Amino acid sequence: MTFMEILDGTIVNVALPSMQQELGVDMASIQWVASIYSIVTCAALLVFGRLGDMFGKVRIFQVGVALFTAGSALCALSGTFEMLVVARAVQSLGGAASLANNQGIITETFPDSRGRALGLVATFTALGAMCGPTLGGLIVATLPWEFIFIINLPIGLISFVVGLKVLSNRRPAHRPSFDALGTVLLIPSILLIFFAITLMERGAAPFTIGMLVCGIGLLVAFVVVENHAKSPLVTLGVFRDVRFVIDLINMALVFLAMAAYTFIFPYYLQEARGIGAGVAGLIMACYPLVNSIVGPISGAVSDKVGCEKPTLVGQIIYTCGLAIMGFVALDTPLFVLIPCIMFTSLGSAIFQAPNNSMVMGHAPEGSLGFVGSLGNLMRYLGQSVGITAGSALLYGGMSQSIGYPVTSYIEGRPDVFMDGMHLAFHVLAVIVLASVVLALVREWLNYRERRARSTAR
Structure with missing residues (x-):
């Protein structure tokens, strides 16, 4: 299901120009086809997480799969822009229900190898991100845009049937009232x-x-x-644990930087350097490729040595990677650029699975759905703010460089773009560095707790 949701998101982004042309709307309007999905998903995540704790996470997850599949069918049948936006909202409710409970299901099913299992989820997430642009481009080039939603139907049906056969719903002995x-x-x-x-x-x-x-x-x-x-609806008591709050903030900060980076870098490849879309897509695929390979390894390591050290190592590498990307030039050879991209991706890949595992490890009994949905909400928050911050930093740096307000790429002036990109990546490196400082605070709190326990003995 994770693969299908990420695949759908990346394919939709590729198909937006075709949708815009056929539905007869402007560029600002067609962006809502993508935006409405993330907005409604964020609004519903915590509610579905709580419902999972009340009625069983598998049951709500399956409802989500069914809703997502039905929403995909509605998207394919949409004949107008307005109907497509409504159908995407239905689809996003399904995505929220499944996303809110998938980490809770994993934690219940694999309590002793939670990191490895969450690492595999990261792999499928990365594979969806890799396949989306290629598959989306192929579909848009050969078939009507409606087929980007039709391909979800068999995947959704298979996921639903497999879930019925494999997953067992665990309902709490006591069901609290709904808030x-x-x-x-x-x-x-x-x-x-x-x-x-x-x-x-x-x-x-x-x-x-x-x-x-x-x-x-x-x-x-x-x-x-x-x-x-x-x-x-929300167990506010979990926020009394400062370490839990730090883990959530770090998740948001790292995903903020990731979203800003992936928003800016394609412009560098295609606009500033003039690299074709196909080759640029292959270069960008290096990022999820590293995530798909390293994610399970990082998760497995965290099961053995603990989650704190791998997350800290990942944050440090990611900070260094973003700082290095802030010095990339227009004539940087690809044999230098690609290793830099992969090094940067290595940091985020090492970070993700152990951090997710740490967040789920803070969940009190009966609140796995809530904590899992909260983690996903922080990820979406980071991504949403990241795109806004990335564009503000990029165009702010470009405006400062050229001396007047800029809101788009300036033809024939790649040097101005490079000034904006360098500023953005250096600021992003500082943001992730702030998460490193927070991680060190968490390590100090852990040390103080261990010392207090040893003294008590």
């Missing part, structure tokens, strides 16, 4: 915040800022309500 008021406050707060973040890619208009303020206000009200709820 309806918390849900009513949480969903619109996240929708408003993520809508605002998405709109900020086009500028911080007063309406966008107002939307963000309203979202934050509803989120504050949600926290107040949850503090007094008998059966809260």
Whole structure:
């Protein structure tokens, strides 16, 4: 299911120009076909995670697979732009239900090899990212765009049937009541915040800022309500563990940098250097290729030596990789550039599975669904902010270089783009370096706890 969701996301991005032409809408409008998926997914993640803890994670996961498949069919049948956006929202609800519970299912099924199993998930995620652009380009070139959704149907049906046969639903002995008021406050707060973040890619208009303020206000009200709820939607007690909060923040920071990097770098290859889309795609595929190979290894190592050291090593390598990419030039040979890309990818690949395992390790009994959905929410938050931050840093650096506001690539001036890219990558390196500092704080807290235990003996 993870493979199908990532594959779908990357294929849709490739097909957006074809959809725009056939549906007769402008570029700003067609972007909502992609944006609505991530926004609705984020709004529903925590709710589906809680439902998984209440009714069984496998059951909600299977509901998600069915919804995602049905949403894909609706997307394929959409004849108008408006219907396609609604169908994508249905599809995203299915994605949220399955995403919210997949890590909880893995943790329950493989308690002693959680890192290895989560590493395999990272592999399928990377494979989906690798196959998406190639498969999407092939489909768009030879078939109507509707087929990018039709290919989800057999995969979804197979996933649903295999899930029925293989996965066993574990329901809690005591089922708490559902927090309806918390849900009513949480969903619109996240929708408003993520809508605002998405709109900020086009500028911080007063309406966008107002939307963000309203979202934050509803989120504050949600926290107040949850503090007094008998059966809260969100287990706020887990946030008392500073190490858990650090792990979540580090996840968001690393994914922020990853999203900004993958947003900026294709422009360097295709616009600044003039490399064709096919070759640029192969170069960019080096990133998920390393992730697919290293992810399971890193996860397996974390099962044996603990998660803290691998995540810290990954963060340090990723910081160095981004700093190195900040010195790449227009004439950097490919035999130098590709190893730099792979080195940068190595850092994020080492980090992901152990960090996911650490986050799930903090989950109290009966809250695996909630903690897993919270981890995915932080990942989406990092990615959403990363695209906005990446574009702001890139165009801000370009504007500073040329002396007037810039919001797109300037034909014939790759030097201006390079100034913006260098600034962006160096700032991203500093952001990931901040996560290294937080990881060192976590290590100090662990050391202090171990010392207190040894003294007590």
